[in-house]
Amino acid sequence: MAIYEKLMGNPFVDTGVSAICEWLGPGTQPEEIATEDLEIMINQFAPIYCTSAWTKNLYSIFPNSPVTYRNKDTVAELVSKWSNWREKIEPMSQAGxxxxxGRRVTMEKLLTKTDVPLTGSGSLRNFFPLFSDGQGYCAACALAVQFAPLSLVSSGGKFLMLHSNAWRVQRKWTQICVADIQSRVARNEITGCFNPGYINPRNGLFYMASRLIDYEERRATEDITMQIFYFSNYNQGPELEIFHLPAPVFRFLRYAYQNEFSRAWHQIVRSGYRWVNWDKVESEEDYKNSRNLVYEFLLQGRSILGFFINRPARKVRSNWELLSLYLKEVRNMEESRLNTIKQVGDSIAQSIRKSGRERRLRQLESAGSYGECRNILRFVIRDRIQQGEETPLFSLDDYVEQLFPVSADQATFWRETRDLLVFRIYETLHDWLITSGFADDIDDETEHSTDELQEGN
Ligand SMILES: [Zn+2]
Incomplete structure (x- = not known):
């Protein structure tokens, strides 16, 4: 019977098991890990953990552990503590x-935050069930947790830890961290947990997501959910924040990072940064930790439609195809609604071009209510009749079901419809708007009015 299995359910244990597998070799599976492998891990890691670079991290992961003592025998002490657990390991049974x-009985000695992050200290008994002195873990799980730091991403003195429903993704995350640590160990350049330089945890999380997608085969239909724990287990101030990256958002990101869309997606993300003086930016380091509203909105389940549109320049970031993918995957918009809006947008663009004036576009851009928006469409219908168009702008069914469907929150619908029409008109007419003198040919991807953001709901 095996010692470990994939995704047993406890984030720290699963992270530790994935770290053990990755260190032993990319093909290693949890079920294959034997006590001899754990002996290798213990002997290789005790000296690495006791270096000053790791100790600095470990104060915030395993406070009061032997690693953090300042005496010469820390390595021996750690090896002895871990080996003691290793000797107690039993194969998994049916229950525990x-x-x-949940498949083995716990050790007699209960564990506290010194051995398992975010568990209480033994003296704070009300933290535990039945006022016990700690929490029960079996020796195998306790040992696995000790290797979890190999798979943590250091971020502003705290750590990002992934827990996914997909073992493959859990492994890729670990692979990114472990590959960095291994290459540093090989160069004798030990720096502690993987640290890509993100103090802003949300930006760090999206950096990791982009790295995960780099590795991913494009099986975009799969539902991969990710929980990212942002924590510190520091004695004076343990903290925990949990981010959820929903499956539809990850699925959309896989499209967005594909070659054909990656440049456009980069522009959209760039437009989401706040408080950046782009004139002074020399490298990514100058803005990568600034607040980014595209990332925040994606994590909060808010629409990022507004970021696809560069209103001051009257042009689009990306194209209808990427926008449709976003709206279908993340916002659950029906294909039929998208098609209708696209068609109506094209007809309005055609009518504007025929008229040689941009008044209808200006009116649509500044429409501040459902009533105003409807009125402008009525004007366009009139324009089209004068221009001798034979087909109507839209049918009554389209109007009721696709353009302005009725819902409890109709405010969102008319704004969304207006923004999509504006997007499509910009996409179709941008060059014409420039040559006709109705838009400036500015290449500023970072302009973003606050008005637009409030409407991003
Ligand atoms: Zn266990």
Whole structure:
């Protein structure tokens, strides 16, 4: 019977098991790990963990552990503590009371935050069930947790830890961290947990998501959810924030990072940064930790439609195809609604071009209510009749079901419809608007009015 399995359910244990597998070799599976492998891990890691670079991290992961003592025997002490657990390891059975695996009985000695992050200290007994002195873990899970730091991303003195429903993704995250640590160890350049330089945890999280997508085969239909724990287990101020990256958002990102869209997606993300003086930016380092509203809105489930549109320049960031992918995947918009809006947008663009004036576009851009928006469409219908168009702008069914469907929150619908029409008109007419003198040929991807952001709901 094996010692470990994939995704046993406890984030720290699963992270530790994935770190063990990755260190032993990219093909290693949890079920293959034997106690001899754990002996290798113990002997290789105790000296690495006791270096000053790692100790600095470990104060915030395993406070009061032997690693953090300042004496010469820390390595020996750590090896002895871990080996003691290793000797107690038993294969998994059908059931048990261990909080890590639920498949083995717990050790007699209960564990606290010194061995398992975000568990209480033994003296704060009201943290635990039945006022006990700690929490029960089996020896195998306790040991696995010790290797979890290999798979943590250091971010502003705290750590990002992934827990996914897909073991493959869990492994890729670990692979990114472990590959960096291994290459540094090989160069004798030990720096602690993987640190790509993100103090802003949300930006760090999206950086990791982009790295995960780099690795991913494009099986975009799969539902991959990710929970990212942003924590510190520091004695004086343990903290925890949990981010959810929903499956539809990850699926959309896989499209967005594809070659054909990546440049456009980069522009959209760039437009989401706040408080950046772009004139002074020399490299990514100058803005990568600034607040980014595109990332924040994606995590909060708010629409990022506004960021696809560069209103001052009257042009689009990206194209209808990427925008449709976003609206279908993340916002659950029906294909039929998108098609109708696209068609109506094209007809309005055609009418504007025929008229040689941009008044209808200006009116649509500044429409501030459902009533105003409807009125402008009525004007366009009149324009089209004068221009001798034979087909109507839209049918009554399209109007009721696709353009302005009725819902409890109709405010969102008319704004969304207006923004989509404006997007499509910009996409179709941008060059004409420039040559006709109705738009400036500015290449500023970072302009973004606050008005637009409030409407991003
Ligand atoms: Zn266990």
């Amino acid at each position: 009371d261990c909080l890590g695996c």
